[in-house]
Amino acid sequence: MSTLAIASWRRPSIIPGFGLTLGFTLTYLSLIVLIPIIALVLRTTALSWQEYWAIASSARVAAALRLSFGAALIGAAINAVFGLIVAWVLVRYEFPGKRVLDAIVDLPFALPTAVAGIALTAIFDKNGWIGQLLAPLGIQVAYTWLGVVVALTFIGLPFVVRTLQPVIVEIDREIEEAAASLGADRWHAVVKVIMPTLLPALLTGFVLALARGIGEYGSVVFIAGNIPYRTEIAPLLIVIRLTEFDYAGATAVATLMLAISFVMFLTINLIQAWARRRYGYV
Amino acid sequence: MSDVALAAPPVWRAPTTEARPVKLGLIVIALLFLGLFLVIPLMVVFVEALRGGLGAFAAALGDQDTFASIELTLLVAAIAVPANLVFGVAAAWAIAKYEFRGKTVLTTLIDLPFSVSPVIAGLIYVIMFGSQGYFGPWLKGHGVQIIFAVPGIVLATIFVTFPFVARELIPLMQEQGTQDEEAAVSLGASGLQTFLRVTLPNVKWGLMYGVLLCNARAMGEFGAVSVVSGHIRGQTNTMPLQIEILYNDYQWVAAFAVASLLALLALLTLVVKSALEWLFGHELANGSR
Amino acid sequence: MTALAKIPRSNEYVGAEVPLVPSSVEEVRQGHSMSVTVENLAKDFGQTAALHGVSLEIAGGELLALVGPSGSGKTTLLRLIAGLDFPSSGRVLFGNEDASRTSVQERNVGFVFQSYALFRHMTVFENVAFGLRVRPRGLRPSGSEIRERVMNLLELVQLQGLDQRFPGQLSGGQRQRVAFARALAIEPRVLLLDEPFGALDAKVRKGLRRWLREIHDRTGHTTVFVTHDQEEALELADRIAVMSQGRIEQVGTPDEIYDRPSSPFVFDFIGDSSALPVVVENGRVNLDDRILSIDAKGQPDGPATLFFRPNHVRLAGQEGGALVGLVSGSRRHGDARRLELEVGMARHRFEIDVPADVDLPKRARVAVQVTNWRLFPA
Numbered sequence: 001m002s003t004l005a006i007a008s009w010r011r012p013s014i015i016p017g018f019g020l021t022l023g024f025t026l027t028y029l030s031l032i033v034l035i036p037i038i039a040l041v042l043r044t045t046a047l048s049w050q051e052y053w054a055i056a057s058s059a060r061v062a063a064a065l066r067l068s069f070g071a072a073l074i075g076a077a078i079n080a081v082f083g084l085i086v087a088w089v090l091v092r093y094e095f096p097g098k099r100v101l102d103a104i105v106d107l108p109f110a111l112p113t114a115v116a117g118i119a120l121t122a123i124f125d126k127n128g129w130i131g132q133l134l135a136p137l138g139i140q141v142a143y144t145w146l147g148v149v150v151a152l153t154f155i156g157l158p159f160v161v162r163t164l165q166p167v168i169v170e171i172d173r174e175i176e177e178a179a180a181s182l183g184a185d186r187w188h189a190v191v192k193v194i195m196p197t198l199l200p201a202l203l204t205g206f207v208l209a210l211a212r213g214i215g216e217y218g219s220v221v222f223i224a225g226n227i228p229y230r231t232e233i234a235p236l237l238i239v240i241r242l243t244e245f246d247y248a249g250a251t252a253v254a255t256l257m258l259a260i261s262f263v264m265f266l267t268i269n270l271i272q273a274w275a276r277r278r279y280g281y282v
Numbered sequence: 283m284s285d286v287a288l289a290a291p292p293v294w295r296a297p298t299t300e301a302r303p304v305k306l307g308l309i310v311i312a313l314l315f316l317g318l319f320l321v322i323p324l325m326v327v328f329v330e331a332l333r334g335g336l337g338a339f340a341a342a343l344g345d346q347d348t349f350a351s352i353e354l355t356l357l358v359a360a361i362a363v364p365a366n367l368v369f370g371v372a373a374a375w376a377i378a379k380y381e382f383r384g385k386t387v388l389t390t391l392i393d394l395p396f397s398v399s400p401v402i403a404g405l406i407y408v409i410m411f412g413s414q415g416y417f418g419p420w421l422k423g424h425g426v427q428i429i430f431a432v433p434g435i436v437l438a439t440i441f442v443t444f445p446f447v448a449r450e451l452i453p454l455m456q457e458q459g460t461q462d463e464e465a466a467v468s469l470g471a472s473g474l475q476t477f478l479r480v481t482l483p484n485v486k487w488g489l490m491y492g493v494l495l496c497n498a499r500a501m502g503e504f505g506a507v508s509v510v511s512g513h514i515r516g517q518t519n520t521m522p523l524q525i526e527i528l529y530n531d532y533q534w535v536a537a538f539a540v541a542s543l544l545a546l547l548a549l550l551t552l553v554v555k556s557a558l559e560w561l562f563g564h565e566l567a568n569g570s571r
Numbered sequence: 572m573t574a575l576a577k578i579p580r581s582n583e584y585v586g587a588e589v590p591l592v593p594s595s596v597e598e599v600r601q602g603h604s605m606s607v608t609v610e611n612l613a614k615d616f617g618q619t620a621a622l623h624g625v626s627l628e629i630a631g632g633e634l635l636a637l638v639g640p641s642g643s644g645k646t647t648l649l650r651l652i653a654g655l656d657f658p659s660s661g662r663v664l665f666g667n668e669d670a671s672r673t674s675v676q677e678r679n680v681g682f683v684f685q686s687y688a689l690f691r692h693m694t695v696f697e698n699v700a701f702g703l704r705v706r707p708r709g710l711r712p713s714g715s716e717i718r719e720r721v722m723n724l725l726e727l728v729q730l731q732g733l734d735q736r737f738p739g740q741l742s743g744g745q746r747q748r749v750a751f752a753r754a755l756a757i758e759p760r761v762l763l764l765d766e767p768f769g770a771l772d773a774k775v776r777k778g779l780r781r782w783l784r785e786i787h788d789r790t791g792h793t794t795v796f797v798t799h800d801q802e803e804a805l806e807l808a809d810r811i812a813v814m815s816q817g818r819i820e821q822v823g824t825p826d827e828i829y830d831r832p833s834s835p836f837v838f839d840f841i842g843d844s845s846a847l848p849v850v851v852e853n854g855r856v857n858l859d860d861r862i863l864s865i866d867a868k869g870q871p872d873g874p875a876t877l878f879f880r881p882n883h884v885r886l887a888g889q890e891g892g893a894l895v896g897l898v899s900g901s902r903r904h905g906d907a908r909r910l911e912l913e914v915g916m917a918r919h920r921f922e923i924d925v926p927a928d929v930d931l932p933k934r935a936r937v938a939v940q941v942t943n944w945r946l947f948p949a
Contacts, residue, residue, distance in 0.1 A: 010382035015463045016473035021376040025388075028369045032441055033394055036406035039416055043409050082315045089312040093305060101313075103556045107320050110495075110548040110555075112502025113400075114522035115541040118529050119323040122330055122538075129322065154319050173298050177655050178688035180297030180675045182702035182757055186304075189297075192705070196692040215399025218504035218522065222529065235401035239509055242405065247414055254402045261397050278692070278737070297655060297675050 043251045055252040060228055061237065065256065068234040071145055072213030075152030076160075080206045083160030084198070090161070091168040109158050113218025120151055121223040143225030148233065151219045156209030163205035167198055200275035204268055211264040215257060327545045330538035342528075342536035343543070347516045351524035351540070354432070358520060359500040362439040366496055370447025371489075375477070378455035379463060389452065395444045403441045404509025407434055430512030435520065438506040443496045450492030454485055487562045491555065498551040502544055604631030605666050605760040605793055607652060612661035614647050621647040623817045624661065629761075629795060634787050636804035637797045639814035640840070645797045646765055648814070652795065653763050654678045665760055681754030681792075685766040687746045689738040695749050696721055696734035702757035724752040727786065744775045755790070764796035768803070780807055801841045805829060813837045835947045838878040845921035847877045847894075847914070851946065859915035864892025867946055874949040881909060882924040883943035893938035896921065898931050912937055 124141035179189040217235040225231040241250035411428040504522040528537035607629040637645040654675035662671040728748040832838040854868040887893035896912030907924040
């Protein structure tokens with residue numbers, strides 16, 4: 001391998017294996033990820049703009065995207081509020097069983113989505129553990145958009161908690177002492193001094209949970225009911241189009257979802273850049 | 283972090299903590315929230331699986347199709363995990379040990395499967411290899427079946443578990459720097475020797491952590507696999523898909539029985555992960571999910 | 572007093588225990604010149620005792636330094652006065668009022684942390700205004716009053732024009748002054764500074780020392796500051812409390828501390844010093860069986876330590892009783908030359924200052940007479 005020939009774009013190193021590892025990495029990456037994604041984009045371009053727009057704005061697609069996006073938003077918001085409390089409690093307080101609780105926060109991350117799906121459905125079904133408590137009150141969770149929200153809250157739970165925990169650990173106690181010494185009661189100290197420092201991390205966690213929720217499939221399809229225009233999520237719509245061999249329709253919805261995800265992650269990066277500029281940290 | 287106010291005169295409270303009632307209130311809220319969303323679902327899986335007693339549980343797992351799904355899941359994981367392991371190591375090596383332009387782009391691309399919906403992950407392979415896909419006719423002509431067959435499932439699983447090992451190793455190896463390797467090379471070691479004797483021991487816990495997560499996801503993946511598998515009973519169903527089939531057939535106990543196996547795997551993953559963090563927290567990079 | 576003279580008077584805050592806006596200069600002095608009394612204050616952290624029954628009286632309006640090595644308990648004492656920690660026993664009085672039952676929020680102390688603890692998400696203005704803005708409605712000054720007071724303070728600490736900056740955009744010295752202004756804004760009864768200049772480089776530190784003294788003279792706050800730098804304490808303080816291992820060794824003016832240290836620790840810690848092990852017998856001092864011309868009448872017999880400062884010696888003539896040593900090292904020390912000498916079989920080391928032009932090689936024999944010393948029983 002001639003290091004001289006490619007010295008312009010890399011710094012030469014005495015450690016062998018650059019060509020081999022980078023080559024393998026790029027090949028693997030291309031085969032598994034890049035080429036299929038490019039194929040997806042190509043497939044979409046096979047549609048004319050009019051066809052694309054017709055599919056994208058059709059009532060069913062709009063309803064599915066509204067549900068996926070809306071329920072993910074609500075779920076992420078719930079996680080933002082309660083996740084903040086959970087993260088604070090796990091970092092700042094001591095109580096029996098704390099370690100165990102801290103460990104199972106990762107459960108939605110480790111548990112297969114199908115398992116989560118049937119478990120949540122079993123709980124909130126009319127005859128389920130909690131469903132039977134809510135039925136007399138006229139509240140139905142399973143097979144409604146509420147069920148979708150529940151599932152997406154479950155899925156997004158670790159994102160907010162795990163993003164906030166390290167930041168809460170880093171809080172300088174002296175800042176809190178300074179606020180107290182200046183006469184602030186605990187409420188003011190928390191709201192005016194501590195919360196603002198947690199805001200960037202909270203936002204990041206929120207967007208991560210949101211992004212995950214929009215694309216979620218396995219844990220939702222069991223509890224959702226999947227009625228078109230009402231409780232049908234966008235990923236399910238893609239699957240249905242595929243079973244109909246309507247590749248064009250499927251790819252149209254897929255690229256729409258990808259575009260939205262892209263915007264999400266762009267937002268995260270912008271939030272973090274802003275925080276860095278304003279506060280000098282993230 | 284502990285509550286020092288207990289030893290103080292009743293009036294005094296440390297300025298860096300909340301009043302007792304507030305604390306208790308917050309703890310209760312946190313417990314209720316986690317209990318509702320985490321503990322109860324976990325319990326439900328095992329309770330429903332054992333509702334018919336151990337006999338029904340064993341019978342469910344012994345069913346032919348179900349057993350085949352377990353075998354298929356293990357097979358897919360046995361291929362996908364090592365493949366992504368090798369990739370993860372290679373990518374981490376290339377990124378951590380050398381300086382070259384385009385590193386950020388590369389890292390972002392490696393993270394890509396994380397941000398893609400699992401259904402889309404399956405979709406892209408259907409676009410490529412499905413009967414109406416780009417390679418569809420060619421594959422048909424050569425009698426090769428990818429979609430609606432095991433190879434498709436393996437591919438989709440590789441895609442979704444792609445970044446796990448790499449994401450654990452890259453920050454870890456970057457933190458460790460290149461000095462150890464350069465020292466080894468200057469003493470005459472070959473690339474492979476350097477890797478095996480110098481790098482590997484330094485990253486073994488991060489590696490294990492990444493493999494663990496990769497495996498959990500590989501065995502549990504539903505959306506992507508559902509799209510490419512074709513749901514052919516006894517042949518192209520992994521455990522998560524089998525759960526769906528059993529559930530839709532109203533065989534609750536059987537569905538939960540299979541689910542409980544996967545739940546046990548998830549718990550095992552969490553336990554080992556906690557143990558690793560507890561023992562080697564300082565060695566594991568804090569890669570964000 | 573110019574800065575405070577600009578603060579408008581107002582009698583709005585009826586019911587406030589300490590009038591926020593004093594209606595005369597005298598009241599200002601009184602409000603800020605609260606005396607602080609520490610009575611038998613002790614603090615344990617688990618098994619270790621950080622403070623052992625410390626008592627101290629700080630007069631209103633004085634600038635007192637708590638000096639000592641790390642671990643001496645000085646920061647612990649400061650935090651107990653502030654109310655950031657609670658004592659294991661003993662109490663703290665502000666004036667005649669027992670502050671032990673009050674929280675730090677209620678004590679109205681201005682605390683400046685070693686790391687400044689500025690609120691990074693707030694501008695300089697918002698930082699300084701914080702203490703005023705979090706006051707309950709009845710006691711809170713109006714927006715324009717707050718603005719005026721903050722601007723006055725920023726001018727006092729020479730940071731005018733920087734009110735819209737964020738702490739991340741300021742230098743260390745500037746941040747220090749913001750922390751100071753922030754503490755002053757609440758018109759504290761006592762100002763408490765924890766190693767205020769510790770994190771700054773030498774030149775900045777010197778400038779800020781002078782500035783601190785000036786501010787104190789102008790505003791008249793009772794101020795307690797903690798430092799490990801004895802030079803700083805000597806330069807700045809009205810009185811110094813030297814601490815070691817959780818106890819106060821000596822309290823006094825800088826002159827008293829420097830010229831009449833009451834214990835070996837204080838002698839050693841403050842200023843430069845040399846110490847030699849001697850034996851006192853019948854009012855005479857022996858060093859390795861050589862009698863020194865030091866009058867020890869009144870001292871108990873037995874082993875003791877002779878303390879003296881390097882510049883309190885003179886080169887001896889032919890008279891007896893001189894302290895004789897061999898040169899083992901020499902270095903420049905400001906205007907003088909500092910010689911390191913060894914004496915006796917055990918080769919005890921001590922240092923003396925000689926004029927810079929006196930040049931002596933190693934192993935040269937030097938005889939000196941000590942002009943000012945203290946003897947402490949061993």
